[in-house]
Amino acid sequence: MCLAVPMKLISVQGDNAGVVALDGIEMTVGLMLVEDPQVGDYLLIHAGYAIEKLDMREAEIRLALFASLAATYRAQMGAEVTLIAPLEKRVVGP
DSSP, rough: OOEEEEEEEEEEEEEEEEEETTTTTTEEEEEETTSOOHHHHHHETTTTTTEEEEEEHHHHHHHHHHHHHHHHHHHHHHOOOSSOOOOOTOOOOO
């Protein structure tokens, strides 16, 4: 199953790429699907691309929901879960 994860834009690299961060993980993503991305924006990231801008409150709500789901998974399965795939397993966008 794929998820779209809210991440904060920390730098813009030209018109079509930027670096986003969540929980100490940074990755380069495509920005061509989002109008006028600015450093500090929260973006919904899916498959290496920003697909939507989120206001800070909406990003916080979604991240809290994911944290709650992860806590439930840990409690029921006894295993760790993360929102961002480990570096050796994830595919980075453009």
